[in-house]
Amino acid sequence: xxxxxxxxxxxxxxxxxxxxxxxxxxxxxxxxxxxxxxxxxxxxxxxxxxxxxxxxxxxxxxxxxxxxxxxxxxxxxxxxxxxxxxxxxxxxxxxxxxxxxxxxxxxxxxxxxxxxxxxxxxxxxxxxxxxxxxxxxxxxxxxxxxxxxxxxxxxxxxxxxxxxxxxxxxxxxxxxxxxxxxxxxxxxxxxxxxxxxxxxxxxxxxxxxxxxxxxxxxxxxxxxxxxxxxxxxxxxxxxxxxxxxxxxxxxxxxxxxxxxxxxxxxxxxxxxxxxxxxxxxxxxxxxxxxxxxxxxxxxxxxxxxxxxxxxxxxxxxxxxxxxxxxxxxxxxxxxxxxxxxxxxxxxxxxxxxxxxxxxxxxxxxxxxxxxxxxxxxxxxxxxxxxxxxxxxxxxxxxxxxxxxxxxxxxxxxxxxxxxxxxxxxxxxxxxxxxxxxxxxxxxxxxxxxxxxxxxxxxxxxxxxxxxxxxxxxxxxxxxxxxxxxxxxxxxxxxxxxxxxxxxxxxxxxxxxxxxxxxxxxxxxx
Numbered sequence: 001x002x003x004x005x006x007x008x009x010x011x012x013x014x015x016x017x018x019x020x021x022x023x024x025x026x027x028x029x030x031x032x033x034x035x036x037x038x039x040x041x042x043x044x045x046x047x048x049x050x051x052x053x054x055x056x057x058x059x060x061x062x063x064x065x066x067x068x069x070x071x072x073x074x075x076x077x078x079x080x081x082x083x084x085x086x087x088x089x090x091x092x093x094x095x096x097x098x099x100x101x102x103x104x105x106x107x108x109x110x111x112x113x114x115x116x117x118x119x120x121x122x123x124x125x126x127x128x129x130x131x132x133x134x135x136x137x138x139x140x141x142x143x144x145x146x147x148x149x150x151x152x153x154x155x156x157x158x159x160x161x162x163x164x165x166x167x168x169x170x171x172x173x174x175x176x177x178x179x180x181x182x183x184x185x186x187x188x189x190x191x192x193x194x195x196x197x198x199x200x201x202x203x204x205x206x207x208x209x210x211x212x213x214x215x216x217x218x219x220x221x222x223x224x225x226x227x228x229x230x231x232x233x234x235x236x237x238x239x240x241x242x243x244x245x246x247x248x249x250x251x252x253x254x255x256x257x258x259x260x261x262x263x264x265x266x267x268x269x270x271x272x273x274x275x276x277x278x279x280x281x282x283x284x285x286x287x288x289x290x291x292x293x294x295x296x297x298x299x300x301x302x303x304x305x306x307x308x309x310x311x312x313x314x315x316x317x318x319x320x321x322x323x324x325x326x327x328x329x330x331x332x333x334x335x336x337x338x339x340x341x342x343x344x345x346x347x348x349x350x351x352x353x354x355x356x357x358x359x360x361x362x363x364x365x366x367x368x369x370x371x372x373x374x375x376x377x378x379x380x381x382x383x384x385x386x387x388x389x390x391x392x393x394x395x396x397x398x399x400x401x402x403x404x405x406x407x408x409x410x411x412x413x414x415x416x417x418x419x420x421x422x423x424x425x426x427x428x429x430x431x432x433x434x435x436x437x438x439x440x441x442x443x444x445x446x447x448x449x450x451x452x453x454x455x456x457x458x459x460x461x462x463x464x465x466x467x468x469x470x471x472x473x474x475x476x477x478x479x480x481x482x483x484x485x486x487x488x489x490x491x492x493x494x495x496x497x498x499x500x501x502x503x504x505x506x507x508x509x510x511x512x513x514x515x516x517x518x519x520x521x522x523x524x525x
Contacts, residue, residue, distance in 0.1 A: 073387035123407040183309035190302035200241035232508035233501030236269035274457035279515040301385035351381035403448025412438040
């Protein structure tokens, strides 16, 4: 069969329905098991069109599937081989029988899980969070009731019964207290794409559409490549590929070029490239579509949540981890750093990591300034990166996706977790959610979808060089000036022969537009 345009020697067997299918739908969801040479590979939940599939077969039936498309985040869709017909009456009858089950929640053939969220869950703003927010803002029930248009008695009822707060009320809160959301922003912080059919030069000219003379070409051995193109001579926007190899066969000399290259936009690189996006009249979504047009595929995507208000306290989160007052879907976590130099928390390993750290202290160690106090990052590799990008392209809501992922995978609580109760719980996240949360984290993930995705286009600069000179070299320069040796220093500076990297940096700083002329943009073939 074909899975996402790639042939796989798999056989698919029907292993039941799941809870998503227990509704009348022309595209019910079923569970299938994929086998390769009689060895189990994995289980998938797929939507099937009623026009293509026979009525629900016995468990273990071989299914004749031609193609499967989709992802874990969005779900999968299957196309079945010709010759399968849907018995509509049989489908309705079986659906009605399932619907009559007293405990529909237990009708799960595989794993018998009651968790309806096979993919990503969504945080809701409820009475408990409203009370936490009141406490944080030092507001009475009367005062917050006036903001959201409720009486004190109604606010008291919502808090006491942990009722869900409507989105209209949340919107009123944010309108009156904009600092709840405008102090937290979301940005892309790393993008890398592989292009199996392009060279580095083709990526620069056709995909990035940045002036090629602003890149320096040099050798590399990183990532098994042999050549690198670096914008302004720095590793912020760079492309790695294979340099031509000179071969001799039967006396015929030739240069052989191997196709395949990878584009890297680092944290600094994403800000620089956002200037190119402005010049080209593009959004990030349009640029991703362009990369897909050139048959690129994501190898890494980092999404950063920037807290400029100090809502998240790293000391508080580190204490929670050390005391076991947290829950995560991942098995691996680590604490790095110190209070003096800044903490870092990692949850998970590649291809999916949640990382949070003291951004202000990190930049301070580098001699740089930033208005970001704490940063939370999603680091996604391979299929995980692709899933998020595709969901973003389909729904135009990267902010919501980001906070839904954080809510699904990580919880911090303000009271001890009972390990025995956690082990016995059918749904561990539900148990953890019943505990008192750490207010800052709970408010962040519940109000997250109201926050903004931002871009911050920056020009290539020598700011870091100027900062280093001001901090470490300027005192020595002052001594030279005061002792009458300044002219000698200027003569020395004039005689310095800069490296190619530094020359390229100067060229990039002095270039007004980094993008190529739009009239010279090549047509995608």
